Amino acid sequence: MNRFWGRFSKNKSAVFGLIILFLVILMAVIANWIYPDDPFRLAGKPMSSPGTNGFLLGSDTLGRDVAAGIAHGAKTSILIGLLATIAAVFIGIIFGALAGYYGGVIDDALMRVTEIFQTIPSFVFAILLVAIMKPSIEIIVIAITVVSWPAVARLVRGEFMSLKNREFVQACHTLGMNDSRIMMREILPNCLSPVIVIGSLMVATAILIESGLAFLGLGDPNIMSWGFQIGAGRTMLRSAWWVCTFPGIAILITVLAINLVGEGLNDAFNPRLRERN
């Protein structure tokens, strides 16, 4: 672990990303304490510019506090990002493991299913799913999961295919271990590092998809999110720039931080890859 951290911390930008990410998570956690009120509350004079009327980052057309919205939006973004990623990784591992380990007909069948999902552009697919179901936070998580898992499945399948013929796996076979035990206890831990890397990047993608949906008005209308704030403020960009600028910056920094961390993880897991560069 120490060696891993040592390799990770060698990458300065990854550490920087981690700090930012930590701050965003901290903001999400303490949002309920620093802004205990509903972020949709009409807190004061509409269209106040930043720093006036007691609004740190200004207020929007209805007098909602932009800063409160960003703090509570962090909660939504992090939550959706994590839930969707965990679900997608879980599904992806099951599909990929079965396809890669057994090969043959099972592989063909599972990969054809995966390809169906991969051929549809993911954001358009997510819009479609949310549009035909009621826009709620559960549906959004499901939609993001559905469009994200195929990448994990492909990756895991490849890892399983290359690992299943290694000596240590063959040794397990001769010892009489059953398939599920070999997959779960022996092969999976050996292919986790790329999964963790792709998973971390998927969190960023999930946040972007959620923001995009909310921007288009397909978010859960009862939950504050960054994308919603931008969508609601974009018509008055000329008269109240702060309404969509600050949430936009929040999305930018968060996604950037997660990507930096993901890159750092990649380097830390594959030190030789880094030295090659």
Place this chain on the structure above:
Amino acid sequence: MKKRISFFTIITFLFLGFSAYAQKSGGTLVYLVQPEPPSMASYISTSGPIGLVAPKIYEGLFDYDNDGKIIYVLAESHSVSSDGKTVTFKLRKGVKWHDGKSFTSDDVAFTVMNVLKKFHPRGPNSFREVTSIDTPDSHTAIFNLRNPAPYMLRALSAYESPIVPKHLLEGTDIKSAKLGNNPVGTGPFKFVEWKKGQYVRLDKNKNYWRPGLPYLDRVVGRFVPDASTRTAAMENGEVLYAAYNAVPNIDAVRLKERDDISVTTDGYSMINPVALIEFNAKEGPFANPAVRRAISLAIDRQFMIDNIFFGYGKPATSALSTNFKPTGLYASMPNYPARGDIASAKALLDSAGIKPDANGVRIRAILDLIPYGEDWRRAGEYLKQVLGDIGIKLELRYEDVPTWLKRIYHNYDFVMNVNYFYQLPDPVLGVHRHYGTDQIRKGTHFVNSSRYSNSELDELLASGATEANAQKRTQIYKKIQEILARDMPVVNLFELQFLTVYNTKLKGAYNSALGAYASFSEAYLD
């Protein structure tokens, strides 16, 4: 006093004479038509964009000025018999269709009986009492009515009831007639060309029955699908006139600051859109009228207008729009405060026995929102907050149009819904459909979805529709409004104001209550 009036009259006449002198002939008016019309058949469709073009070509018996007074167009005069059951129109002589044939009373009879009454969306309602039309000579049309129908006289504009040529429609299938896309009317402009996706071009009718008119040589309606391109076209003077929010409010507010561009809310009083909340008055938490009254009290109507609709709107003060003032039907009612009154609303709920629980919540419900864009979402977000303050905790639901229509008007699967209705030029045409027991029509859109039913009100509505005496009618509608202010199956929020953005070069285009749905006959370029 008398002296002063005559003095003002003289001044007014001087000005009138002056401005008549200043009107110039010639020029092309380019204006925005948004979106592109599906056809030019204004006699079978009330689709908005058709109304922007067709009334320049077809005319009605009447037009109406900004105060709602009748302007005679194809009719020269009219008279209503003392029992209200016979309406006689004297028609204008010497009017020719664009193809050269003469306009006669046969055209009027054919239009009303064979076209509008059968195929027009609102015609069956406007002319429902008309049993037959007599044409004793070619310039007299006598409408025989089953019952008096005062509202019919408000539905005779070129937009609502265009008079079409009998000789081109008779014997054809009205719905697919060639006339639909090649309109031939009596109006100031002749149809020339419709380039799909680009523009529709109309040229001056040189044989127009009003001598010297129209002033313009040509009128071109352009179709521009993108909102910011429309704004830019207005900004650089490429187009001179944009009605029905073709230029979005947010841009209109900005353009208004320029010297050469103005904005008006006139010209929509015959449409009369009113934003409102419909309740399920039959079951669920809002079946109790006291709750609905409390909601009406809590809402800050002016806040919604100022912050969501950029100041364009007028707080509702009754079930009827203030645009019914000229006809004497509007009466101001209590229970519609312009500024919200949270304390009174809470007190009303308390006295109705609807107490808050430990979390301060009295009622939990879902608020459905009309899926017509961002403004309505903002309205829902505002209502959620303000009604939360009086203990009504709402969840917002925003669906696509077909799902929403199905939920509200087919399945009645809602308790509270934000919507807007056109009240049209007479309550019989636009308001009755919202409250009458006979208007609980499962599967028909924009009727009585509250399923509110009150036999006393039904009787008043029936007599309001057939009462010919204006004063008695005023009394009937006052009672109607009192009942509706008490029971509130629908809470009116505010009168929506659509915007017309125009270049100040264009003059004389703003005299009709129909606004952009009028003819441009007196419009000229300065």
